[in-house]
Structure formats: C-alpha cells, structure tokens
Amino acid sequence: MMDKYTLLQKIGIYFSLALFILFMLLPFVEMFIASLRPLTHLFSRPDVPLGETMTFMDFMSRFYSENMSFQAYRDMWVTVPQLPRYIFNSVFLSSAVTFFSMCFIVPAAYAYARFNFRGKTLSLTLFLAVNMFSGAVLLIPLYKLLRMYGLLNTYWAMIIPGVAFLIPTGIWLLKSFLEKIPYELEEAAFVDGASRLYTLRRVILPLAVPGLIVVGVAMFIGAYAQQFLFAITFNQNRDYMPLPAGIFEFIGYQDVLWNEMMAASLVGILPVLLIFLFMQKHLIAGLTSGAVKE
C-alpha cells in the first residue's frame, strides 16, 4: 500500500531518474558519437548563416553524418603506435597494484577483524587518516625517495605509491567482510589443535573468498583510476606510460584528433567497465556494507 504511486508520481520519478542518468552518462554517449564522426564533420560547426539563429535541425546535424564509421577505431593504432602498449601498461599496473596491496591488506584486515589488542583503535584511525593526504601533497618527497632508489621511470614508480594509497581503504573494506565470519569456526579449529596460521589459511581464507574478490576488484578499479598523477610525475618513459597519460598524444601536433582520442578512451575503459558489469551487484553490496551499520 505504502509503496504505491499515483500515475503522476510514477511519471515524475521516471522523468527525474532519466534526467539524473542523462547527466551521468552524457559524456560517454557524446564520446561514443564523437568517435564515430569523421574529423571533418567534428570540426564543422552547424551551418548557421551570419545573423541567423541556430535551429533545432542545425543542432541535430552535429550528431549525424553520412560518413559515420568505426574508422577511428582502426586509425588510432596508426596515429599512436604505442597505444596497445599503453593499454597493456594500464592493465598491468592495476593488476600489480592489486596483487601487492592485497598481500598487505589481507593479514592486517584479519587482525583488525578478529583480535582485540593494544593500539587497535589508534592504529586503525591512523590508517584511515592517510585518506586525508592525497598523493599530490606528498609528491616532492616521494619523487626524492623513488629517485634515491633509482626507481624513477620504472613500473615501480607507479606501483609503489599506488599500493600505499589503496591499503587503508582496502583494510577498512575487507575488515567489515571478515567480521561477518563466525568466530566459533576458528575456535573449533583451535580446539582441534590447529595453529593460528593454519586456521587463517585453511578455515578463514576459503570462507573469505567472496569478500576477497570484491575487495580485489575494488582495488583494481581504484588502481586503474588513480594512475594519472603518479604517471605524469614519476615516469617519463613512454614504454611504461599508462593509458590516461598516453592519450595526451592525441592532443598536440596540429589538431586534436578528437574522434580517435575518444575511441581510444572508450577502448581503454573497457576493461574496468566489463569487470564492473559482471561484478556490479556484489561490488555495490560489498562497498556499502561497511558504511551501514545495523
């Protein structure tokens, strides 16, 4: 009863939702249309004679051209021959960051979820406080640090800071997953004489797999998203550049090759979009479970 709407309310809800989603998706739609339009069409303003105003049809003409094609998706590999390399770098960097960050996140999250110990609250707060410092604030010493170890212009220059800035969020997320695994299971293992490490490996980890996957995917998406800053400051080597930094090569020379740039962008976000599509239900449930306490 309570959740029934009148027709007018229903229309209102759908209309507002449509507007909301239009705002969220408009850039992607426009990117896709631009990627299909030939460059000459992209760079032709709707023809409006001097002194006259643009009509609706003039405006609509910008969305359609007879020569629309997927040509840009072929040409972009020629314009920027390094493109496959950039996409590979992006995926590789994110995978590496995910792997290393999970190595640090899993044991720490387990400790926070399971034990009461001295300094628990304080250290957890300190971990979370790291969120206050964006990478941009720490760039100078990080630059010096990486330079000292000779890691500038290597994959490590982007992996190490990437890992560090994801660890706090990861611990926080995984902790709320692990807290849901009943403690009795562990006690039973203890009673049977299992060591702590054995329990962690054989009892907890198998049960935690769904949580681990969600946190891992969240880390991957996070790593994919945050590459830009570290890439432009710590890496000058084009062989190691991730896609967001590499896409700048479409800008420059003479014109901006908008159609190819948009095509490359869309191809570049495909990995994360696909992962998100498959995982979105679990991901959304997992990400928000820590935020809502009963």
Next chain:
Amino acid sequence: MSNLLQILKPKTKAQTTTLFAWALIAPAALVMFWIVVWPLYETFRLSFTNSNLGTLMSGADYVGWENYEKAIGGRKFPSIVTRTFYWMFLSVGLKMILGLIGASLLASNIRARGIFRALVMPPWIVPIAIGCFGWLWLYNGHFGLISNFIEMVGITNGPFSFLAYKQSAFYSAIVTDVWIGTPMVTLFFLAAIQGVPKDLYEAAYVDGASRWYRFRRITLPQIMPTIVSMALLSAIWTFNSFEIIWILTEGGPRGATTTLIIDTFKTAIFSYKFGAGATRAVLVVLILGVFSVVYLSVLNRLNQRYGYSGVQK
C-alpha cells in the same frame, strides 16, 4: 640478547594476541610509514629549506620561515585559499544534494531499479582522467555539445568556450567534479536509506504522514550519520582534487581555477621549487586538519544540543 628475548616473550594470552595481531599489521604499517609518514615528515622538513632542482642532491639550506612568509604573504594566496574553500563547499554541497535526490529516486519502488543503479556508477569507476577528456570535448567552444545546445536554445548567439573565461571555467570544473563525485555519494546514501527499518515508515504511514513528511522526519534523521561522514570524506577529497582541474584548465585561465593543490603542484613540479612547494603542501595538510577538527567539534556541539546521532560509531 637473552634479556631482550625474555622481555619480548609473551607472558599472557592477551600479550600473545597483541603480538600476533601486530605481526599481521606490521607489513602494511611499514609500507604506510615508508610511503606516507616519512614523506610527510620530509615535506615538513623541506618546507623550511630552499630545496630546488639544483640542490636536490647536494642538500638544501635551511631558510627558516622564509617560504611560509612568502607563501602566505604572497599577493595571490588569500584568493587561492578563498577559491579552494568556495570550490569545496559548492562542489560538496551539490554532490550531497544530488546524491540525496538520486538515492531517494533509486530507493523508490519502481521496476528495473537494479539497471538504473548500475547506470549511475560509470563516472565513478572510469579513470578520472578519461572522464575529463569527455568533458573537455563537451566544453569545446565551436564544436562542443553544450555550446551548440545553448546557442540553439538562444542563450548565446555564437560559440562559447567554457574553459576560456575565468567564471565559466571555474563553474565548468565544478560541474565535472560533481559529476565524478556524485555516484559514490548516491550509492552510500542509497545503502543507508535501504537500511532504515521498514516499520518506522509503516507506523508513520498508518498515522497518515505524507511522503514528504516521512522523508523529512524519518529518512533524513536516520541517514544523518551517513550524510555527515560522507560530507567530511567528500570535502577532503574535493579539497585535494587534482586531476579534474589539471586536465580541464591546468589552473587557468589566469589562475581562475588554481586551488591550493594545483598551486602546490605547479610550484613544486613545474617550477622545481621543492621547498616552496613543500610549504604549500604543509599548509594544505594544516588547513584540512583544522577544517576536520572544527567540522567534528561543531557536529558534536549540535549533537549534544539537538540529539542528532551525528557521527557514526
């Protein structure tokens, strides 16, 4: 040596637990120390030196408060700080409002909610830089969608380059920042709304409370803890927001979109003035720290006076 081992040897069960827990946390803690805590200290130290590209290896000289005097006394500093806060308040405010509207819509009892929910997420999961390339094209003066659209509607009578003028560049950057930040806020608000006990609504409904009344008197107070913590998190991230402004305008035109973070980056990385840049970074940390403390204590005050459960436990 054996004495040391004696001390380290756990004596009670609680000590064993503490030791084991810390052993598990140690690797993560060490990484944080290496990549965040030490650099933070180093930033602080550098902010009192004249470090630049030339002195990077030979060692810089201690210059006392000179960098701070120059930074704070600088002609542009007051306007940069004001702009940064204006940027933060406006953007966070819009994200909260849009997020609340979006979450309420997605929480309503309609068909295909799951699909709508998934459609809201892309701006958040796609790399910020790539989303910004899309906006760069949208804001294009001659060929961009928005410029063409407002010309068609009759607001302008020619091309309008959004990123070329001081005012419009600033607000365009805000729109993009809101676009990127809203999905996450929406998602967390939605989860909070769905966590509100159903019987509260039913009781109110039986008593004849309107939808708006139920939203105002049940939903809002119930999700207030989430709103409050999201607002703080969002404020910190927005304050630190770098990529959006950098890709859209690089802080221009004529400094119109230069926030503290952009100013820090420009000084340190582009002009290689590491000391002066570090000073700005320290100021960012200080300002954010003060802001967070003030925010939380004001909330506490409100909490005591009005009994809102302001901060999440």
